[in-house]
Amino acid sequence: MKKHLLMALMAFFVLNAKAQNITPYSYxxxxxxxxxxYSLDTRFHTSLKPVIYDDTTLTRQLDSLLVIGTERTRNSWIGRKLFNEHLLEVNKEDYSFYLDFLPDFQIGRDxxxxxxxxxxxxxxxLGGSIGKKFSFYSSGFENQSRFNNYLTKYINSIGxxxxxxxxxxxxxxxxxxxAYATAxxxxxxxxxxxFTLGQDKNFIGDGYRxxxxxxxxxxxxxxxVTGTLGNVKYMAMWxxxxxxxxxxxxxxxxFRKKWGAFHYLDWNVNNRLSLGFFDSIIWQDADATGKRGFDPSYLNPVIFLRTVEGMNGSPDNALIGFTGKYKALSNLTIYGQAVADEFxxxxVFAGKGYWANKLAFQLGIKGFDAFKVAGLNYLAEFNTARPFTYSQRSxxxxxxxxxxxxxHPLGANFREFLTIWNYQISKWAFSAQANYANYGLDNGQNVGKDINESYETRAQQYGYKTGDGLKTNFMYLDGRVSYIINPxxxxxxxxxxxxRQEKNSLSNDRTTMVTFGLRSSFRNIYSDF
Known part of the structure; x- marks a missing residue:
C-alpha cells in the first residue's frame, strides 16, 4: 500500500508539472x-533549507554562484566541460537538463x-526542470575509504x-x-x-548546527508541503x-522503521525580525504483531502534534521548538533556537536537576563583510543540550x-562553542573553523549523552547537570584552501x-592530519564531533 501511494504521488507530480533547478543544501x-x-533590505525565510522555489530571487542568486570564474570561455570541448559547463547540458525554452560526473579523490595522513x-x-x-513548475535533482556516490583513527572507531561502534x-x-x-544516493x-x-518528494536531508535554522x-x-x-502567504511560510513534512x-x-x-511528522511556521515580522515555531512527533513502525505502522492521525498538516500525541495515549516522542532571528546591524544577525523535548x-523551577527536563538551546551571530572586507563571512555559535534530550524508551x-x-551530532549533555570564517576571491576559497565543547561521557552508567541509550536505564531521578559523567573536553580545528576549477x-x-583532541581523566585522543584532494559536489560530510 505504501509503495502504491508513493508511486501515485510521484506520477501526480510528474504529469502535472512544469520549474527551476534545485540547489542542494550545503552550509x-x-x-x-x-x-x-541577511541584508536589511530583504525579507527571506532563511531558516528553511534547501530553498523552496517560491523564493525566486534567492534561487537566481544560488544559480549565480554556479558561474563564478567562468567569464573566460574556452574554445575546445574539453576546456568548456572542465572549466565552464556541465558535462552534459541542455537548455530549451520549456525544459532543461544537466548531468555531471563527481570525483572526490583525497589522500591524507593521520x-x-x-x-x-x-x-x-x-x-x-543530474537535475533539470520541465516548464516553470517542476524541477528534479539526483545524486549518487560509490565510495571506498580509509578513515583516520577516531572516525574508524566511530564507524565500528555503530556500523x-x-x-x-x-x-x-x-x-x-x-x-x-x-554507496548512497539522493533524489x-x-x-x-x-x-x-x-510540494517536494524526496530521499534527502532537511535543515531548519540559521546556524551551522x-x-x-x-x-x-x-x-x-x-x-x-510548503505554503507561503505574505510574510508567513509554513512547512508540513512526513x-x-x-x-x-x-x-x-x-x-x-x-532495518526496523519509524515515522516522523514535522510542522514549522516561519514569520517575518519585518525586515529585521523573524520568529519560528516548530513541533514534531516520532513513532515506531509496525511491531512484531504487525500493528500500527503509519498513523493517519498525524496526517493533518495544520494541527498541533503535541495534542494529537496526547489523544493517542502518549505512546510517541513529541518535541517542540522555537527559532528567532534579528538583524541587529547592517552586516550582523543574531539568531537562536530553543527546544523542549519533555519537561x-x-x-524546571525547582532546580533539582530532574532527568526529564530535556531542553536544548542555541544562540549565535553571523554576518558578512567582516572588518569591511567584502566577501568575508563569519559565524560564532553556542549550543547546549541537557542530559537525555532527544532520547526515549528505545x-x-x-x-x-x-x-x-x-x-546535533554531539547528542545531548554537552555545551559547544564554535566559529567559522569563509572568504572567496575569484576562484580561491578559504575557510577556518574552531570548535570547543565539554560534555559528560557514560562511565559505567547512563548520564544522558548517547541518545540511542534508553532513558529507562538512568541511575537516578534528580541531580543531573549538563556535563555530568566522565567530564570530557573536546577541541576541533579545521582549515582549508581551495581552488575552484568548475563552479x-x-x-x-x-x-x-x-x-582534534578529546581529553578526559582516562584518555587523551589526539588527531593531527593534513589532506589533499580533487573534490566535487555540494554535500555536507561532518567530521567535527
Missing part, C-alpha cells in the same frame, strides 16, 4: 549568500596514529558511515565501502504552495526513518535516524589540515 555554499539573505587516509568516490549529479549509510565491510576491516522532485503550481532538524544523519524518504540498532524481525524486513514546569522512538542524531559542480583542488 559552505549557502553562506556565500549571507549578504543577500600523524598521531600513523595512518595514511584516502577517499575514492565516483559520483554523479554507519557518518551522515550516509551502513558500512558494507563492518568492523572486521579498516577499509570502508559504501528530489519539486512541484510548485503557484506562488503560494510547493540545528537543535531542531539538521542534515547530520543519512538521507531519508519524505513528503514536504518522513520515514530507519533504526539499524534494533533487532530486525527478519532479513527480508531489513515538567514545576521541576532507539525506535528517539530523535534519531540510522543510529545518528536528527539534531557548476564545485570541482576544486583542496588542501586541508585538521587538529
Amino acid at each position: 559552505y555554499q549557502y553562506q556565500k549568500l549571507n549578504k543577500s539573505l 600523524k598521531e596514529h600513523g595512518i595514511t587516509t584516502w577517499l575514492n568516490t565516483r559520483g554523479y549529479q 554507519v558511515i557518518p551522515g550516509m549509510v551502513n558500512d558494507k565491510f563492518g568492523a572486521t576491516k579498516n577499509t570502508k565501502d559504501w 528530489v522532485i519539486n512541484y510548485t503550481p503557484n506562488k503560494y504552495i510547493s 540545528s537543535m531542531l532538524l539538521s542534515d547530520v544523519a543519512a538521507p531519508y524518504p519524505f513528503l514536504k 518522513a520515514q526513518f530507519q533504526d539499524p540498532l534494533s533487532p530486525s524481525f527478519s532479513y527480508d524486513n531489513g 515538567t514546569a514545576k521541576e 532507539s525506535l522512538l528517539n530523535y534519531g535516524h540510522y543510529a545518528e542524531q536528527l539534531a 557548476k559542480y564545485n570541482l576544486r583542488l583542496e588542501a586541508g589540515a585538521i587538529f
Whole structure:
C-alpha cells in the first residue's frame, strides 16, 4: 500500500508539472549568500533549507554562484566541460537538463596514529526542470575509504558511515565501502504552495548546527508541503526513518522503521525580525504483531502534534521548538533556537536537576563583510543540550535516524562553542573553523549523552547537570584552501589540515592530519564531533 501511494504521488507530480533547478543544501555554499539573505533590505525565510522555489530571487542568486570564474570561455570541448559547463547540458525554452560526473579523490595522513587516509568516490549529479513548475535533482556516490583513527572507531561502534549509510565491510576491516544516493522532485503550481518528494536531508535554522532538524544523519524518504502567504511560510513534512540498532524481525524486513511528522511556521515580522515555531512527533513502525505502522492521525498538516500525541495515549516522542532571528546591524544577525523535548514546569523551577527536563538551546551571530572586507563571512555559535534530550524508551522512538542524531551530532549533555570564517576571491576559497565543547561521557552508567541509550536505564531521578559523567573536553580545528576549477559542480583542488583532541581523566585522543584532494559536489560530510 505504501509503495502504491508513493508511486501515485510521484506520477501526480510528474504529469502535472512544469520549474527551476534545485540547489542542494550545503552550509559552505549557502553562506556565500549571507549578504543577500541577511541584508536589511530583504525579507527571506532563511531558516528553511534547501530553498523552496517560491523564493525566486534567492534561487537566481544560488544559480549565480554556479558561474563564478567562468567569464573566460574556452574554445575546445574539453576546456568548456572542465572549466565552464556541465558535462552534459541542455537548455530549451520549456525544459532543461544537466548531468555531471563527481570525483572526490583525497589522500591524507593521520600523524598521531600513523595512518595514511584516502577517499575514492565516483559520483554523479543530474537535475533539470520541465516548464516553470517542476524541477528534479539526483545524486549518487560509490565510495571506498580509509578513515583516520577516531572516525574508524566511530564507524565500528555503530556500523554507519557518518551522515550516509551502513558500512558494507563492518568492523572486521579498516577499509570502508559504501554507496548512497539522493533524489528530489519539486512541484510548485503557484506562488503560494510547493510540494517536494524526496530521499534527502532537511535543515531548519540559521546556524551551522540545528537543535531542531539538521542534515547530520543519512538521507531519508519524505513528503514536504510548503505554503507561503505574505510574510508567513509554513512547512508540513512526513518522513520515514530507519533504526539499524534494533533487532530486525527478519532479513527480508531489513532495518526496523519509524515515522516522523514535522510542522514549522516561519514569520517575518519585518525586515529585521523573524520568529519560528516548530513541533514534531516520532513513532515506531509496525511491531512484531504487525500493528500500527503509519498513523493517519498525524496526517493533518495544520494541527498541533503535541495534542494529537496526547489523544493517542502518549505512546510517541513529541518535541517542540522555537527559532528567532534579528538583524541587529547592517552586516550582523543574531539568531537562536530553543527546544523542549519533555519537561515538567514545576521541576524546571525547582532546580533539582530532574532527568526529564530535556531542553536544548542555541544562540549565535553571523554576518558578512567582516572588518569591511567584502566577501568575508563569519559565524560564532553556542549550543547546549541537557542530559537525555532527544532520547526515549528505545532507539525506535528517539530523535534519531540510522543510529545518528536528527539534531546535533554531539547528542545531548554537552555545551559547544564554535566559529567559522569563509572568504572567496575569484576562484580561491578559504575557510577556518574552531570548535570547543565539554560534555559528560557514560562511565559505567547512563548520564544522558548517547541518545540511542534508553532513558529507562538512568541511575537516578534528580541531580543531573549538563556535563555530568566522565567530564570530557573536546577541541576541533579545521582549515582549508581551495581552488575552484568548475563552479557548476564545485570541482576544486583542496588542501586541508585538521587538529582534534578529546581529553578526559582516562584518555587523551589526539588527531593531527593534513589532506589533499580533487573534490566535487555540494554535500555536507561532518567530521567535527
